Amino acid sequence: MPPLLLYAFILFTVALVLYTVSVWSERYQKRLKVWHLVVFGLGVVIDMAATWLTIEFVGAVVFTPHAIFGFTSLFLMALHFVWAVAVYIGDRDAGKRQFHRFSILVWSIWLLSYTTGLVSGMQRII
Ligand code: HEM
Known part of the structure; x- marks a missing residue:
């Protein structure tokens, strides 16, 4: 795998771990905590950095x-993060319940994008 793509792949994988930990701990702990937001935010920044590396790689x-999936899921992830911050600050029960439900959906879309990226990435080394 070319170095730029390899670095992007590593960063996408770190973002995957951070996003997964944040979304699923919120689900199991049934409460959005500050550390979920911090880990989530880091995931968004790292995902952006990885996407930037991919664009550099493609030129x-x-x-x-x-790519369409990737741009969409990055946008959704960023929106999901802003929503998480708003839910945390707003502290309204209805908002938290809805957030809970849609969180896994947005995460699943992101995961699909990661998987299609893996396939694209693999095609570059085979
Ligand atoms: C959810 C995680 C991911 C996001 C948000 C994402 C995002 C993107 C975006 C926005 C592009 C378009 C770049 C451009 O137009 O120049 C792209 C292309 C690409 N990405 Fe991803 N990506 C993800 C995961 C991955 C993974 C895990 C790999 C594996 C190495 C990968 C490999 C590629 C490749 C090879 C391209 C070039 C276009 C293609 O072959 O389809 N991506 N990605």
Whole structure:
């Protein structure tokens, strides 16, 4: 795998771990805590850095199925983070319940994007 793509892959994987830990701990602990937000925020920044490395690697903005998925899931992840902060600050029960339900959905979309990226990445080394 070319070095830039390898670094992006490593960063995407770190983002995956951070995002997963944050979303699932919130689910099991049934309460959004500050550390969930910190880990989540770090995941978003690392995902952005990985996407930037991928764009550098490609040398242009391309629109393959994975790239479209990637841009969409990065946007959704960032939105999900802003929503988490708003829910934490707002401290309203209805908002928290809805957040709880949609959190896993957004995370699943992101995971699909990671998987399609793995397939695209693998095609570059085979
Ligand atoms: C959820 C995680 C991921 C996001 C948000 C994401 C995002 C993106 C974006 C936005 C692009 C378009 C770049 C451009 O237009 O220049 C892209 C392309 C690409 N990504 Fe990902 N990516 C993810 C995971 C991965 C993984 C795990 C790999 C594996 C190494 C990967 C490999 C690639 C490759 C090879 C391309 C070039 C276009 C293609 O072959 O489809 N991505 N990604």
